[in-house]
Amino acid sequence: MTNVKGLWAFIGALVLLLLAVTWAWYQASGKLQPAAIVGDKTISNDEYVTALKQKFGKQVLNDMINREVVFQEAKRSGITVDPKQLEQELSQIRDSYGSRTDSEFEAALIKQAGTxxxxxxxxxxxQILLQTLATKDMTIKDEEILKVYNSRxxxxxxxxxxxxxxxxxxxxxxxEQVLADLKNGADFQTIAKERSIDEDTAVNGGDVGWVSIKDNRLPDEAKPIVEKLEKDKYSEAIKIEDQYVIYKLTERREASQRTFEEVKDELRREIxxxxxxSLDVVLERLRKSVGVQISGQMPH
Incomplete structure (x- = not known):
């Protein structure tokens, strides 16, 4: 799980947990109100929850069990998640959203991924702990890891x-009026809030978020101009289609390279x-190690 596409692959699994939360909420809300009313037909909470359980119940329960098994076995084995790696993985997702602040990142996740x-x-x-548990007894030589690192x-x-x-x-x-006002000391964010016609960024004082020069969110006409901007400086008006855009550079992160030593453990685990x-075989082995008993079934 070392790239954004890989991260998206397991975000979908969170939907299962959200379904479990939905069940709990409806059960806690009791029978105060129906789940829905369609014409003269009432769909009760009990009917709704029963349908959810029938369709997703086994999958949700297995997913919850697998997570608990992995966390317990990792704790028993003294395996922990490196905070730096956790932040690195999270940073990749945050960058893919172009998030401006933590609260905006949270809002974007809730809206787009339901989490x-x-x-x-x-x-x-x-995911990190599962990979570590599944591979902890395997040996991968540094030469092989370095070869993969150099190829990527x-x-x-x-x-x-x-x-x-x-x-x-x-x-x-x-x-031209905006530029004149800025030259006379007007605040960029205030003007953006009051006059910018781009609603998505105007509400945040014009903040676009973090972009790279190759980012598709940055129009081609603007790239050679904003790339040369100095911190806290703004551009001249750039005509983009039928609009005019004035950019301001608020922060810059220089290009960086993660070293081999920084990613070696991560790459070893991935290889x-x-x-x-089979992952199912790995999880079944972990279940037996921890001990799992599903209501009405023998331990397995």
Whole structure:
């Protein structure tokens, strides 16, 4: 789990946990109100929860058991998640959202993935611990790890990133007035909130978030101009289609490269994990080690 696509692959698993929370909420709410009313037909909470259990119940329960098994076995084995790796994985997702602040990242996760930052951290931790438990007895030579690292050097390079603000107006005359006001000391964020016609960024004082020069959110016309901006400086008005945009550079992160030593353990686990037996077999072995008993069934 070392790239954004890989992370998205398991975000879907969080839906199962959300379903479990939904069951608990409806059970806790009792029979105060129906789940829905369709014409003259009432769908009760009991009917709704029963349908959920029939369709997703086994999958949700197994998912919850697997997580608990992994966390317990990791604790018993003295295996923990490196906070730096957790933050690195989280940072990749945050960058993919172009999130401006922690609260905006949280809001974007809730809206687009139906989860929270805390739940995402738990999911990342689960995946890391599962991979570690599944591969802890496997040996991968440093030479093999280094070969893979060298073949993927671009994967461990973070390009230069810029945090931009923008003011978008409809005409050249408006753009000239904005520039005049800025030169006279007007506050960029205040103007963005009051005059920018881009609603998504205007509400945040024009803040676009972090972008790289290759980011599709940055129009081609703007790239050569904003790339040369100095911190806290703003551009001239740039005509983009039928609008005019003034950018401001608020922060800059220079390009960086994660070293081999920084990613060696992560890569070792990834290479080994690709060689493990069926994940179902791994989880079944962990279940037997911890001990699992499902209501009405014998321990297994």
């Amino acid at each position: 929270t930052v805390e739940a995402l951290k738990q999911e990342i931790s689960y 050097s671009d994967r461990y390079t973070r390009p230069m990133q810029m945090r931009l603000g923008q003011i978008v107006v409809a005409s050249q005359k408006e753009a 080994a994990f690709a060689q493990v037996e």
